[in-house]
Amino acid sequence: MRSTRSPIPLALGLLAVLLVVVSVATAQTLAMKPGAAVAPPSASPPAVAEAPGSHQAVQPSRARDVPSSSAAPLHQVGDRIVIAGIQAQTVVRVEQWDGRPDPVRRGLAVSVRIEALKDDANFDFQNFQVVDQAGARFPAQSPGKQPALAYGKLPLGGEVVGWVTFLVPPDDPYVLSIRTPLGYNGLDQTTTVALDPINPASPDPTPAPTRSPSPNPTPPSGLANWGYPTTIDSTYYSGFGAAPPSGSVSEVRGSWTEPTVRCSGSGDRLAGFWVGIEDNRGRYLQQLGTAAICQGTAAPTYYAWYEMFPLPTVPITMRIRPGDRMTATVSVKGSAWRLTLKDGSTGATFAITKNRTADAAIALWIAEAPSSSTSELGLHVLPLANYGTVTFTSCSAVVGGTRRTITDPAWAHFRFDMSTSTGLPKAVTTDVARNGTTFSSSWRRS
Numbered sequence: 001m002r003s004t005r006s007p008i009p010l011a012l013g014l015l016a017v018l019l020v021v022v023s024v025a026t027a028q029t030l031a032m033k034p035g036a037a038v039a040p041p042s043a044s045p046p047a048v049a050e051a052p053g054s055h056q057a058v059q060p061s062r063a064r065d066v067p068s069s070s071a072a073p074l075h076q077v078g079d080r081i082v083i084a085g086i087q088a089q090t091v092v093r094v095e096q097w098d099g100r101p102d103p104v105r106r107g108l109a110v111s112v113r114i115e116a117l118k119d120d121a122n123f124d125f126q127n128f129q130v131v132d133q134a135g136a137r138f139p140a141q142s143p144g145k146q147p148a149l150a151y152g153k154l155p156l157g158g159e160v161v162g163w164v165t166f167l168v169p170p171d172d173p174y175v176l177s178i179r180t181p182l183g184y185n186g187l188d189q190t191t192t193v194a195l196d197p198i199n200p201a202s203p204d205p206t207p208a209p210t211r212s213p214s215p216n217p218t219p220p221s222g223l224a225n226w227g228y229p230t231t232i233d234s235t236y237y238s239g240f241g242a243a244p245p246s247g248s249v250s251e252v253r254g255s256w257t258e259p260t261v262r263c264s265g266s267g268d269r270l271a272g273f274w275v276g277i278e279d280n281r282g283r284y285l286q287q288l289g290t291a292a293i294c295q296g297t298a299a300p301t302y303y304a305w306y307e308m309f310p311l312p313t314v315p316i317t318m319r320i321r322p323g324d325r326m327t328a329t330v331s332v333k334g335s336a337w338r339l340t341l342k343d344g345s346t347g348a349t350f351a352i353t354k355n356r357t358a359d360a361a362i363a364l365w366i367a368e369a370p371s372s373s374t375s376e377l378g379l380h381v382l383p384l385a386n387y388g389t390v391t392f393t394s395c396s397a398v399v400g401g402t403r404r405t406i407t408d409p410a411w412a413h414f415r416f417d418m419s420t421s422t423g424l425p426k427a428v429t430t431d432v433a434r435n436g437t438t439f440s441s442s443w444r445r446s
Contacts, residue, residue, distance in 0.1 A: 263294035405436030
């Protein structure tokens with residue numbers, strides 16, 4: 001079931017399928033969102049239905065050193081801005097981002113180079129904002145154009161280059177605002193760079209990539225967790241994801257005991273539990289698991305399903321009851337994707353092979369609040385059914401022929417914290433246990 005972070009076009013038709021399962025009279029369209037997904041540092045840029053060659057970019061002239069000041073003068077693309085002797089920032093390139101998930105706002109990608117002028121120079125994509133002509137501020141998006149600028153510390157002489165991505169109103173001049181902590185007394189300094197005009201005739205050279213770590217060494221200094229965030233806020237995901245710095249995921253596996261769902265209030269409330277493998281652009285997600293749906297105070301309905309997003313969710317003919325011990329596996333060999341689900345309590349099994357060409361970049365173990373798309377309300381996250389606590393165990397994935405736990409230091413892992421749009425926790429995700437394979441997700445609010 002799919003609901004990515006990711007702001008990506010979602011699969012339609014799930015609730016129409018659930019009508020058969022739960023005998024619902026009112027048709028809606030449900031989908032589980034893709035994982036907020038964090039894209040690996042070496043990922044390729046996303047793509048949507050834009051005409052080929054529609055990238056619009058401005059290629060800067062030779063960079064020039066420009067000292068910054070607290071008055072935040074407006075710099076230009078290509079200026080090398082020196083911040084208090086701590087670091088130098090250069091906006092290398094600006095272009096239209098064609099992976100935007102919003103049909104109204106424009107996708108804007110900014111390539112930034114950060115150079116460390118002293119040891120332990122901090123950088124963080126969340127310190128970047130775009131300001132439009134009206135003064136409205138727009139935060140950086142994750143995931144976005146790849147290789148993305150993440151966060152971390154650089155040693156003296158080190159540098160990192162990556163894209164910071166934004167969703168902004170169309171046809172406005174924009175200014176990039178960069179907040180840089182100065183490292184003392186809580187002070188910071190803001191620099192601003194003019195991003196327009198966008199030149200549609202400019203060439204589209206390959207940006208300088210972030211330095212990629214080799215497959216199996218200890219994480220490099222200054223790039224903890226391979227440059228990925230360790231936690232990601234989401235309105236629909238609770239759980240964990242993991243991604244290799246190079247190579248791909250050939251299998252993901254996880255088990256859970258189907259929780260008892262308590263229904264209250266009015267309207268539909270849902271919760272889903274699954275494992276899956278997502279590509280690095282948020283376009284494809286292969287997943288399967290179980291879910292429960294509440295309709296008012298009626299007894300919940302439990303069911304199993306699989307999905308090859310963006311195709312609709314498909315119900316699995318398997319009776320699911322609270323307390324059933326479920327194990328799900330998604331694997332890929334070439335273009336053949338194998339999805340299997342086993343109910344260890346009843347012995348029932350399901351397996352299917354589907355063919356598609358898709359990157360296998362991110363392993364996911366997720367408890368989720370599904371989303372609904374209707375003509376009246378558009379896309380929105382549905383209330384989360386009260387599932388109490390669900391514990392995922394035996395969570396692992398195969399990367400480069402080696403089975404790895406979630407917390408294996410040879411790859412990055414990140415926790416999804418589910419919260420409301422105002423920041424209140426919807427579900428609390430524990431840290432992974434010492435064995436690297438077990439964590440729990442507990443419901444807090446709908």
